[in-house]
Amino acid sequence: APSQDEQSKIISRFQEYLQINTAQPSPDYQKSTHFILSQANSLSLESQVVEFVKGKPVVLLKWPGSDPSLPSILLNSHTDVVPSEYSKWVHPPLGAHIDEQGNIFARGSQDMKCVGMQYLEAIRRLKSSGFQPKRSLYLSFVPDEEIGGHDGAEKLAYSDVLKNMNVDIVLDEGLPSPNENYRLFYAERTPWWLVIKATGAPGHGAKLYDNSAMENLFKSIESIRRFRASQFDLVKAGLKAEGEVISVNVAFLKAGTPSPTGFVMNLQPSEAEAGFDIRIPPTANTESLEKRIAEEWAPASRNMTFEFKQKVTTHDDLGRPLLTASDNSNPWWTLLEEAIKKANGKIGKPEIFPASTDARYFRQLGLPAIGFSPMVNTPILLHDHNEFLNQAEYLRGINVYESIIKAYTSFIPPGRDGVSRDEL
Ligand SMILES: CSCC[C@H](NC=O)C(=O)O
Ligand SMILES: [Zn+2]
Numbered sequence: 001a002p003s004q005d006e007q008s009k010i011i012s013r014f015q016e017y018l019q020i021n022t023a024q025p026s027p028d029y030q031k032s033t034h035f036i037l038s039q040a041n042s043l044s045l046e047s048q049v050v051e052f053v054k055g056k057p058v059v060l061l062k063w064p065g066s067d068p069s070l071p072s073i074l075l076n077s078h079t080d081v082v083p084s085e086y087s088k089w090v091h092p093p094l095g096a097h098i099d100e101q102g103n104i105f106a107r108g109s110q111d112m113k114c115v116g117m118q119y120l121e122a123i124r125r126l127k128s129s130g131f132q133p134k135r136s137l138y139l140s141f142v143p144d145e146e147i148g149g150h151d152g153a154e155k156l157a158y159s160d161v162l163k164n165m166n167v168d169i170v171l172d173e174g175l176p177s178p179n180e181n182y183r184l185f186y187a188e189r190t191p192w193w194l195v196i197k198a199t200g201a202p203g204h205g206a207k208l209y210d211n212s213a214m215e216n217l218f219k220s221i222e223s224i225r226r227f228r229a230s231q232f233d234l235v236k237a238g239l240k241a242e243g244e245v246i247s248v249n250v251a252f253l254k255a256g257t258p259s260p261t262g263f264v265m266n267l268q269p270s271e272a273e274a275g276f277d278i279r280i281p282p283t284a285n286t287e288s289l290e291k292r293i294a295e296e297w298a299p300a301s302r303n304m305t306f307e308f309k310q311k312v313t314t315h316d317d318l319g320r321p322l323l324t325a326s327d328n329s330n331p332w333w334t335l336l337e338e339a340i341k342k343a344n345g346k347i348g349k350p351e352i353f354p355a356s357t358d359a360r361y362f363r364q365l366g367l368p369a370i371g372f373s374p375m376v377n378t379p380i381l382l383h384d385h386n387e388f389l390n391q392a393e394y395l396r397g398i399n400v401y402e403s404i405i406k407a408y409t410s411f412i413p414p415g416r417d418g419v420s421r422d423e424l
């Protein structure tokens, strides 16, 4: 175990990263890039900053392996965080204050500045122990995950930079576990952000008539809510996990005729719209959902139209569902489980991540990608007020990554035993 002095330095470095304001919509990527590069420097890692889009730096760090013919390992983390309602936090979201229990309060303490720093701290420890990786290890610190990753991980995934990295496996973020079992994610739900619009005849607020915009919209909302309940019931009954059903939540409602005191009360408006955040597991039947949207949720026969603000595919570039094998057919899965157990961790059942992460871009390329954030006995506070991570839990996570990096960078596929095929 690290000395008291080393532990407090580790925590200070985490606090320093947390205190950089990388909140959307205007993250300070200059500061975060500078910070990550200074860490890389202190670890003698190779570094490269790629701006696929100006002002959106992807920071790549490399610990070269002793056998460059072996494909590499990529550990990804995003540098941006979601915004905070400052007044609703007990300790300010940029303060990284540590309370008497050792809980570190900050936006990004769980999602996912912890993980980015833990990768670096694990490397620091492995280096000082004299460990030498066989495979090259890359860290990517990417921008804009919280707004879709289009200028960050998506560009990286489809770049020559990534091709030249010759990556075999990607690790990206997961979720904390309220119990003692670490959570591993082999897939995630993809977002469809749907806006439906209704039109209808305007009229007097006292008149009962069919086909008003509001009535047309509410028929849809009733149908959508019945569907939502049918999915939620499966979760409540314990038949399906959160990531295994289609979720639908209302994101906004927009209708009414504004007046200086609020809204006109006795006029039925001629237009009304609503937006929905829909999340779809990779194995769901999207054709039947499309049909449901066109025929029940926004039928033209009821004067309705719809559009998608975001419609992410559930399949990779070769038409296969975006899933990473979560059994021993995937050596990376097995290695990960073994490495976590070796660090004295317990593991729950493989799960589908209920929201979206950058891992989907790597899975789209056909690469295996596993979602994992080493936090147990921790409430799930991503995007919530008072996000925190206990410092002991943070330190334990570094041990876990130490074990994972050792196992991953040392892995030689069967039949390769240090001798390449051509040589045999
Ligand atoms: C359209 S991509 C949105 C990505 C975002 N990721 C984390 O919360 C999410 O809402 O899941
Ligand atoms: Zn995240």
Ligand SMILES: [Zn+2]
Residues within 6 Å of the ligand: 082, 111, 146, 382, 383
């Ligand atoms: Zn997030």
